[in-house]
Amino acid sequence: MSDVEYLVRKSKEFDKAAISKLISAIEENPLKSFQILKYFVRDEFVKTHVIGFTGSAGVGKSTLVSAVTQLLSQEGYRVAILAVDPKSPFTGGAILGDRVRMKSLPQTAFMRSMTTYEEEALPLKVLLCVELLEGIGFDYILIETPGVGQFNTRVVKTADTVAVVLMPEAGDEIQALKAGIMEIGDIYVINKADLPGANITFGQVEFAISGVVKNGWTPKIVMTSAISLHNVKPLIQVIKERENHIMKTDFMQNKRKARRSLELELTILETVKEGIKEILKNRPELLTAFEKVLKGNENLTNLLTTVKENLINIDPGINQ
Ligand SMILES: Nc1nc2c(ncn2[C@@H]2O[C@H](COP(=O)(O)OP(=O)(O)O)[C@@H](O)[C@H]2O)c(=O)[nH]1
Numbered sequence: 001m002s003d004v005e006y007l008v009r010k011s012k013e014f015d016k017a018a019i020s021k022l023i024s025a026i027e028e029n030p031l032k033s034f035q036i037l038k039y040f041v042r043d044e045f046v047k048t049h050v051i052g053f054t055g056s057a058g059v060g061k062s063t064l065v066s067a068v069t070q071l072l073s074q075e076g077y078r079v080a081i082l083a084v085d086p087k088s089p090f091t092g093g094a095i096l097g098d099r100v101r102m103k104s105l106p107q108t109a110f111m112r113s114m115t116t117y118e119e120e121a122l123p124l125k126v127l128l129c130v131e132l133l134e135g136i137g138f139d140y141i142l143i144e145t146p147g148v149g150q151f152n153t154r155v156v157k158t159a160d161t162v163a164v165v166l167m168p169e170a171g172d173e174i175q176a177l178k179a180g181i182m183e184i185g186d187i188y189v190i191n192k193a194d195l196p197g198a199n200i201t202f203g204q205v206e207f208a209i210s211g212v213v214k215n216g217w218t219p220k221i222v223m224t225s226a227i228s229l230h231n232v233k234p235l236i237q238v239i240k241e242r243e244n245h246i247m248k249t250d251f252m253q254n255k256r257k258a259r260r261s262l263e264l265e266l267t268i269l270e271t272v273k274e275g276i277k278e279i280l281k282n283r284p285e286l287l288t289a290f291e292k293v294l295k296g297n298e299n300l301t302n303l304l305t306t307v308k309e310n311l312i313n314i315d316p317g318i319n320q
């Protein structure tokens with residue numbers, strides 16, 4: 001048995017060290033991860049509920065995800081958390097803080113932080129890790145993402161349920177909601193309901209999303225206070241309601257199709273990117289040609305045609 005086969009077998013027994021090693025391998029080289037993912041049978045029947053938690057920094061996503069994990073684990077479910085953390089040049093990321101906040105996770109739960117660069121949004125490696133965790137058989141995969149830019153569209157394609165997390169006096173977010181750019185939520189969570197102003201925010205969200213129906217589902221608004229488990233129970237109830245709704249139709253299958261088409265797109269993109277790097281390294285005459293283009297002595301189309309011909313011949317160097 002190869003190393004990979006051994007790790008795959010252990011991971012199916014929910015061995016955390018094995019799962020971590022497989023995730024590291026995916027992170028290191030997403031284009032080679034198919035050598036791992038092929039060992040996981042994917043049936044038509046989907047039982048994993050993927051929930052994306054998105055929202056501005058500091059609204060309490062990590063605390064909330066940790067509380068949801070504890071409550072679902074108490075019911076006997078297997079929960080995996082992927083905390084996607086953009087590496088910001090300003091803060092250097094919040095992984096350490098998240099580790100501290102999530103250290104009290106139950107024994108059966110699995111948690112992994114993944115760093116990304118802001119402009120990458122939800123990168124391919126995260127989507128492939130969702131594939132892995134689904135293949136292992138987790139009941140829930142909770143993805144924490146910061147609520148900015150491209151994260152939004154990608155999280156919608158990746159998660160079965162999007163929970164937009166807000167806190168009282170979230171003025172900018174309410175404006176965004178009104179403008180329709182935050183209508184990605186299936187659940188709106190007003191966290192920090194122990195602070196003043198939660199009722200007002202609730203009313204504003206209610207007003208902003210009134211009339212919105214997505215795939216027959218009217219988005220729900222729920223108040224939580226993530227610092228106390230008891231005050232997160234209403235969210236668990238809404239998650240179960242949502243589950244009843246989406247499991248009844250072919251929604252889950254369609255979601256996976258959407259996610260896989262995004263994976264395909266990103267896989268092609270990554271391959272082409274690698275190819276471009278190769279070409280730039282091996283064909284110094286392209287730079288000379290480009291300088292001629294800048295001077296007007298050469299046509300850009302000719303240059304790009306050469307690049308295209310070279311790209312077609314690239315060998316991704318990945319044998320399955
Ligand atoms: N008062 C109050 N504080 C909270 C609540 N949830 C989280 N916090 C605090 O808010 C801060 C940011 O929480 P964190 O989970 O890191 O937010 P994230 O950046 O969205 O992941 C931490 O100091 C938490 O302890 C809550 O429901 N009420």
Ligand SMILES: [Mg+2]
Binds near residue numbers: 061063098
């Ligand atoms: Mg966080």
